[in-house]
Amino acid sequence: MSYEPAPRRPNLTNQSLSPSWADRLSDLTRPSWGRTVVARRVLAAALLLLAIALLVRGNPDSDRSAVVVAARNLEPGRALTDEDVDLVEWEAGSLPEGAVTAVADVTGRTLAGPARAGEPLTDVRVLGPRLAAGAAGIEDARIVPIRLADPAVTELLREGDSVDVLTVDPQTPANPDRQPGATVLASRAVVVLVTPSENGRDQRERVVMLALPAPEATKVAAASLTNAITVTFQ
Template identity: 50%
Template sequence: MGSDLDPAALTRLRQALQPDWVHTARARRIAAAALVLLAGVAVVRDNPDADRTAVVIAARDLTPGTPVRVDDVRLESRSAATLPDGAQSETAAVLGTTVAGPVRRGEVLTDVRLLGSRLAETTAGPDARIVPLHLADNAVLDVIRSGDVVDILAAPHAESDSAPKVIATDAVVVLVSAAPQGPAQARDRVVLVALPSRPANTVAGAALVQSLTLTLH
């Protein structure tokens, strides 16, 4: 014959009749399990401070061809996962270097944003060199930009009747100096190009004695 008592009531009655130590032990087991769970979560959860690092960023817009000054940069903590390769971590390492391309305020400064061996290597290969050129026609400098690929032509010597000659191909423009302000001579403007070492040396030698110009790809 089935019992007329409510099963829920029987459960409550049994729990009420249990000694206090049973309830205490159960509570302790629940608390211990909760602590273990919390400890596991703490281990797995990323530590925000551990995943951040100080990097050099531009404190204002920077112009290509200008040296980096103290007021141009500052250190800022950024998430390590978002940082580009080559991010600079010390302001002393960038002060006095030359900006190779336009840099926006708040942008992280990397090795390829500054003139140096890393810029040459990234642009034209591991043995690359950067060569400064004065062009026969400075108007060309107003239409080329960093990243343009150009060929370099040398005019023949004055006593020669030969045609201009291509002395290097696939040079990459890394910097075009800004137009001078005031009485400065336009002749002072230069273009920096990156080339593998052998053609770079050929171009540098030709620049000493010949007039040069560029053709754009």
């Protein structure tokens, strides 16, 4: 009977349990579904952060324009001076419509509403034709300053209020028995400014600015020189 020699067992004592550098490199280059998903998520997060950074930073090559901004918090009724405004660079694409681009265009003009420091000024924030047209809703509009006969009514008015303007016909010596009657001078006038109340200032001196169509503005302005003026709210 013949015997075949038993197969030789590999000598495990001479082999290292640590993988070689070649094995590690092979593992890194071998496709793995788990590593692919992680890599894609990392890349997507990096692209998202880059997009956010570009959005915050803006385009440095975009067109820029000079714009007039409030140098500090400003109250309505203030006659603007050079110290009240600054000229700064602004991205042209983000400028509000009607933004003022020259300090000379607002110097000496009256501010119609409050403005925060750094806020761009527009042509409808100061008394002028654009503000009158925007408030009255027609192109041919004017702004008329009046003083109301009753100072208490002035306290109730706010910018944007719509009012009717009335006057009372005074009695004349020729007709002492004639009862004075109210005459409506204008309807749906829009209040664009009420001068602020100041300490020690006579309340009767406060001025109300109204936006009106040109014909009615002329009538109200003429009547305010001789007759007492009041308004009714709508």
